[in-house]
């Protein structure tokens with residue numbers, strides 16, 4: 001390869017995701033070469049050993065898209081912050097490996113961390129693209145206008161409390177769920193409105209409607225249809241929220257509550273999104289799966305409803321003992337002091353399961369599979385609770 005130019009100076013090298021976002025290096029020599037229409041470069045540099053690894057260039061594409069680089073930098077920053085809070089889910093759309101930026105040049109290392117590490121990460125990366133496309137069609141300003149015509153918000157927490165007081169059992173959030181990545185198709189003859197009506201008749205306090213299409217075969221049309229059919233139970237939009245825009249979108253489709261997943265969202269996002277929910281009149285159900293997530297969420301002011309997901313969304317393992325474990329000791333005390341409503345989520349099939357999580361301290365449960373599979377989902381509720389809770 002022929003060397004076109006050589007120059008010296010200070011560069012910013014963006015190494016892989018696990019290290020610092022940028023490392024300043026002072027290379028001793030940079031060679032830029034051209035082969036056909038492709039530029040490549042090599043850098044010889046001395047890196048301060050305290051600064052981190054000496055990851056140095058391979059080859060670059062010729063055009064630097066400044067916006068892409070900026071986006072990547074923001075994504076890097078997000079991942080750094082998230083990782084410092086113990087979040088393993090990275091935020092990066094699956095558009096290829098990260099672009100590394102050296103001086104005015106950008107290069108990509110093939111196969112460098114561009115494969116999702118687990119199903120939750122895959123869902124989140126996919127959501128990134130979906131949201132970007134939807135947002136283009138409906139920018140926030142248009143959405144905000146649409147909110148004027150949205151159906152009024154209903155009190156999600158109020159409905160759970162009332163059901164809990166009325167029955168002495170946890171208030172039920174019954175889930176309208178056609179499929180899941182872990183269980184496949186749960187119900188072939190899936191009529192969301194019919195299922196929702198049956199749940200309401202069977203004594204559900206609130207409903208959860210899955211809106212993710214790709215992995216759960218849900219949709220926002222389902223949410224809208226249930227809302228427009230006159231079902232009175234407040235509705236939780238069961239979506240993978242990664243951006244505030246989605247909160248406005250959910251509200252415009254008739255949601256009364258949304259799910260915020262602590263395994264995906266850093267503290268500041270949860271805080272900011274909880275505030276936006278309040279502004280919109282919606283409830284945020286903040287979901288945790290382990291002690292660290294629970295402690296993070298307990299430290300965020302304004303959180304009133306916390307769900308403990310007994311299913312690990314990264315591995316699909318289900319263990320209802322998680323609910324008990326997380327509510328023992330000091331954490332349970334804080335919950336009672338703050339009067340936070342706890343929701344036991346996933347893997348609940350029998351009256352014994354319900355009694356177990358109630359004993360652990362939950363005042364609400366979120367149930368999908370065991371009731372959606374029944375030919376009459378409303379009657380499935382009576383089976384689940386061991387009694388008719390509609391009266």
Ligand SMILES: O=P(O)(O)OC[C@@H](O)[C@@H](O)c1c[nH]c2ccccc12
Pocket residue numbers: 175177238287309345346347348366367368369370
């Ligand atoms: O079908 P189950 O095991 O009863 O679970 C319902 C609900 O808890 C589960 O669907 C769920 C809880 N948190 C989530 C987050 C994303 C998708 C799905 C979920």
